[in-house]
Amino acid sequence: MAAPKFFSKDAWRGVFIAIIAVVAGQLALAWQYYRLEEQRLPRLEAELAQQRDEIERQGARKSLTAFLDALYADNTELASKYLTENALLQEEQGFFSLSYPVYDYRIVQLDEIGVNEFRAQVQAQEAVSLPFEVFFLRVLKILDTYYIDSFEGAG
Numbered sequence: 001m002a003a004p005k006f007f008s009k010d011a012w013r014g015v016f017i018a019i020i021a022v023v024a025g026q027l028a029l030a031w032q033y034y035r036l037e038e039q040r041l042p043r044l045e046a047e048l049a050q051q052r053d054e055i056e057r058q059g060a061r062k063s064l065t066a067f068l069d070a071l072y073a074d075n076t077e078l079a080s081k082y083l084t085e086n087a088l089l090q091e092e093q094g095f096f097s098l099s100y101p102v103y104d105y106r107i108v109q110l111d112e113i114g115v116n117e118f119r120a121q122v123q124a125q126e127a128v129s130l131p132f133e134v135f136f137l138r139v140l141k142i143l144d145t146y147y148i149d150s151f152e153g154a155g
Contacts, residue, residue: 053112056112056141057110057112060120060139060146063082063139063148064120064122066082067082067148068107068122071098071102071105072102072104074101076098076099082147082148083147083148084142084149087151090151091151095153096151100126101126101127102125104125104132105122105124106123107120108121108123108134109121110139116146117141118138119136119137119139120137120138120139122134122135123135133153134153134154135152136151136153137151
């Protein structure tokens, strides 16, 4: 009886069919993966943009709150650190005063009006018995920090 040949035609045919099956399976899986990524990638990019916007909004709110807390504590030196040159000029011209007593405040609204630029609507109260006054503040990002750029009284 003759010994079977290791490299016979039937053995090569089986190896060839197995390689074709593996390549076809890989192609099918790659096609499915890229099809799923086409649908998922725009959604992930939208979520990432939304998260960036929220981080910027939180940064603006944090600086605005720190500024208002400094006014509440009657610390004009600390409050002036959150102002740009434009806001300091407004204060010198008498549009607002850092010595304005703040008994209580509320940040009513914080809207993005441009890239790294927000407009905040703030209600501030001088004393318990007085009504809240409404102010609009422009919050601007310079380098990595947000600053108050301008004041505008409502009315």
